[in-house]
Amino acid sequence: MNPYSFASDVKPLYTEHQIQQRVRDLGQSIAEDYAGLAPALIGVMKGSLFFFADLARAIDLPLTVDLLEVSSYAGGTETTGEVRITSDVSRPLAGQHVLVVEDIVDTGLTMNFLLDNLRARQPASLKLCSLLVKPSRARVPVQIDYRGFTVEDLFLVGYGLDYAERYRNLPFIGVMKNP
């Protein structure tokens, strides 16, 4: 059931509870893998906003947080293929154990571009954690080290994901009935 009247055209797919459980599991795996280190968590705005905040708090390590913003969507549901960093991290990444936190890997074009860009800054290691992955849409291969949920080719909104900048504030993830 969807109690949000502004989003009556969104059918819930993952509840707040399911998301939080998965985030806790991911946080534990990451904490085990990075034990003894202080990874640099880099959130990709704006889609990973809420996931990033929850994941960071689920990792029992002295990590640092930073944000960057990329633009890859014109505002509809299809990628434009054009990727730009519109706002960059505030500190150098050289020698850091960088973990990129993304909302969804769809065609992979955005992450392929971004990971290449970050790799050139010579981090000690570079990994990707994506809350959602849509394998059927992949156009370029992207290594996803941590993933929350594997989803079908549906247009999803909520928990940071938007349609034309709306619906990000839904606490659950749902499917747009008529995107």
Ligand code: IMP
């Ligand atoms: P990609 O470059 O095609 O992998 O697209 C990645 C970006 O597209 C994500 O970071 C999202 O911002 C956006 N995106 C892809 N699929 C969806 C979706 O189902 N809902 C909302 N945004 C999406």
